[in-house]
Amino acid sequence: MKLACITGASSGIGREFARRLDAEGYNLILVARSENKLKEIADSCTNSCRIITADLSKREECMKLGEELAKESLDIFINNAGFGCVEDFDASDLENDLKMIDVNVEALQILFRKVLPGFIARDAGIILNVASSAGLLYGGAYMATYYATKAYVTSLTSAVYQELKTRGSHVKVCMLCPGPVDTNFNNVANSKFALKGISAEYCVDYALKKMKQGKLTIVPGNIVRAGVTFGKFLPRKMQLAIVQHQQSKKR
Numbered sequence: 001m002k003l004a005c006i007t008g009a010s011s012g013i014g015r016e017f018a019r020r021l022d023a024e025g026y027n028l029i030l031v032a033r034s035e036n037k038l039k040e041i042a043d044s045c046t047n048s049c050r051i052i053t054a055d056l057s058k059r060e061e062c063m064k065l066g067e068e069l070a071k072e073s074l075d076i077f078i079n080n081a082g083f084g085c086v087e088d089f090d091a092s093d094l095e096n097d098l099k100m101i102d103v104n105v106e107a108l109q110i111l112f113r114k115v116l117p118g119f120i121a122r123d124a125g126i127i128l129n130v131a132s133s134a135g136l137l138y139g140g141a142y143m144a145t146y147y148a149t150k151a152y153v154t155s156l157t158s159a160v161y162q163e164l165k166t167r168g169s170h171v172k173v174c175m176l177c178p179g180p181v182d183t184n185f186n187n188v189a190n191s192k193f194a195l196k197g198i199s200a201e202y203c204v205d206y207a208l209k210k211m212k213q214g215k216l217t218i219v220p221g222n223i224v225r226a227g228v229t230f231g232k233f234l235p236r237k238m239q240l241a242i243v244q245h246q247q248s249k250k251r
Helices: 013-023 036-045 060-071 094-122 145-168 185-189 200-212 222-230 237-247
Strands: 003-007 027-032 050-055 077-078 126-130 172-176
Touching: 003 013, 003 094, 013 027, 013 200, 027 036, 036 050, 050 094, 050 222, 060 094, 077 094, 094 126, 094 145, 094 185, 126 200, 145 172, 172 200
Parallel strands: 003 027, 003 077, 027 050, 077 126, 126 172
Antiparallel strands: none
C-alpha cells in the first residue's frame, strides 16, 4: 500500500491533500498541532491514517518527527506547514516573525533533510515543498518576513532538484507556489486577498497532476502564473513597487 505524509494537515491545502490522497488509495501520516482536527480527518479516511501532533515551531519536535518519518517508506511527502503575517516590518512582532522563520524555514529544512535519504535509497517517490508565488519574487512589502521565508524554500528546493537530476535520481522534488488560496491563511495573517483566491481543491488537483509529472515549479492559476512569468523581466525596483501596491490592498 502506498504511503503519504502531510504536514500542516489540519486545514486548508494540507487537509485537501489528505482527502485527495486518501481517495487515491494512500495510507496517510498526518501532522499538525491540533489533535482534534487531525482525528476528525482520520475518521473520514477510507484507508489507514496515523496522526502525529507536533509543534513545528520547536526544533526538538521537528527533529523527533524527522527521525520518525525517516524510518517510514514514504511514497509522497508534502512539506506543507507554514503561516504568514501582514505588517510593516518595523512594527511587526519580532517573536512572531522568528516563529514564522522556525516553521516556514527551519522545520521545512529539517524534515526535507531527514526524509530525503530514504527517497534516494528507494530511488522513487515525490517530495513537495509548499512555497508560494511570493517565493518567486524579489520581496513583498508588508509581508517582508513571509516573502523571505518562501524565497528560501524556492531556492533550497531548486538546488536539491538539480543535485538529484545530475545524479540521475528518479526521486521527484517539486515546489508548490500558489498565489491566493481560499483557506484559513488570511485569518492567521490578519489580511485579505488583493486577488481572487483559487479553491484549495483546484490548487491540490493541479499540484498532484504536475508533481507526478516531476515539474519543479508548480504555479496554479493562470493570472498568478502569468504575473510571475512577467515579473521575471521587470527591474527589481519596478517589481517591488508593483508588489507593494498589490500588498497594500491586503491591509
